Amino acid sequence: MADGVVIAIAGAKGGVGKTTTALNLGAALANAGERVAVVELDLAMANVVDFLKIDPQTTIHDVLSGTATVSQAVSRVPPGVDVIPADTSLDDFNAVNVATIAPVIRALRPKYDFVLIDTAAGVSPETIYPLRLADEVIVVSTPRVAAVRDTKKTIELANRVNGTVAGVIFNRSGTGNAPPPDRLASFLDTELLGAVPDDPAVADAQDRSEPIVIYRPDSPAAAAFSSIADSLIFAHDDGGDVMGTGGVGDFTRAEQIAKAAEAADPGDEALKTSDEPDDGFRFVDSG
Numbered sequence: 001m002a003d004g005v006v007i008a009i010a011g012a013k014g015g016v017g018k019t020t021t022a023l024n025l026g027a028a029l030a031n032a033g034e035r036v037a038v039v040e041l042d043l044a045m046a047n048v049v050d051f052l053k054i055d056p057q058t059t060i061h062d063v064l065s066g067t068a069t070v071s072q073a074v075s076r077v078p079p080g081v082d083v084i085p086a087d088t089s090l091d092d093f094n095a096v097n098v099a100t101i102a103p104v105i106r107a108l109r110p111k112y113d114f115v116l117i118d119t120a121a122g123v124s125p126e127t128i129y130p131l132r133l134a135d136e137v138i139v140v141s142t143p144r145v146a147a148v149r150d151t152k153k154t155i156e157l158a159n160r161v162n163g164t165v166a167g168v169i170f171n172r173s174g175t176g177n178a179p180p181p182d183r184l185a186s187f188l189d190t191e192l193l194g195a196v197p198d199d200p201a202v203a204d205a206q207d208r209s210e211p212i213v214i215y216r217p218d219s220p221a222a223a224a225f226s227s228i229a230d231s232l233i234f235a236h237d238d239g240g241d242v243m244g245t246g247g248v249g250d251f252t253r254a255e256q257i258a259k260a261a262e263a264a265d266p267g268d269e270a271l272k273t274s275d276e277p278d279d280g281f282r283f284v285d286s287g
């Protein structure tokens with residue numbers, strides 16, 4: 001059986017919709033018959049359990065601290081997504097060895113068509129590992145200028161660790177007077193994978209502890225997530241033989257790289273803002 005594709009859902013900013021995207025792409029892929037795992041690698045600010053009807057006794061924290069196997073930490077949710085959530089308490093946080101995420105992903109890869117890694121905000125070894133380990137990185141951003149600037153840094157960071165950026169998803173599109181998603185994607189010099197509208201049904205779905213593609217498949221946001229999932233299936237339709245590194249790689253410099261990327265000038269000449277986040281947003285094409 002061909003190994004699955006490992007995709008990191010990344011983005012430097014919190015609250016842009018990384019977790020929402022990981023869970024909804026996961027559910028949409030499963031709806032389409034794909035075997036999907038979603039791994040929550042937001043170790044300090046875990047909240048996948050808040051989005052789903054699960055109450056796990058074993059989490060990725062136990063796996064990464066060596067006290068549980070990967071399969072013990074799997075919670076299956078409709079429509080057949082295997083979720084490996086993180087622990088919402090910080091009790092086990094210090095015991096965790098983030099480097100052991102590499103063998104965890106290696107163990108999951110042959111069992112699934114898609115392994116999605118929901119990552120943390122910020123720039124730290126915890127966010128760098130998945131960028132490097134994944135076959136591809138999908139960055140999630142809102143179309144707001146501050147978020148786009150941070151997204152530029154995430155792409156820069158992924159490039160520095162030899163990650164492969166597949167493209168960007170703009171979430172909560174259609175609000176304010178942000179530039180259109182295709183212009184923002186070309187500013188970021190990356191592929192536009194989709195734009196998910198700001199949709200009140202997303203919060204309703206979350207209140208119901210269900211992905212919106214399950215709770216309200218007819219909603220605009222669900223349609224957008226499903227269409228992105230279809231593109232992912234299409235892109236990997238060749239038997240899923242995309243080769244990932246699967247290796248541990250050299251992460252000894254992870255901390256240094258994180259600092260360098262933090263300091264990196266995102267080259268934001270092309271993003272002129274007079275008044276963030278909405279009013280007076282001016283976007284000037286670079287080059």
Ligand SMILES: Nc1ncnc2c1ncn2[C@@H]1O[C@H](COP(=O)(O)OP(=O)(O)O)[C@@H](O)[C@H]1O
Pocket residue numbers: 013014015016017018019020021171172173196197198199200202203206221
């Ligand atoms: N398309 C959307 N429309 C409306 N609300 C959204 C949308 N996407 C995400 N949200 C809301 O934004 C908040 C942050 O989303 P989340 O996925 O937790 O972001 P992150 O993982 O990047 O921190 C959540 O309360 C979520 O319900």
Ligand SMILES: [Mg+2]
Pocket residue numbers: 018019020042047118119
């Ligand atoms: Mg999150």
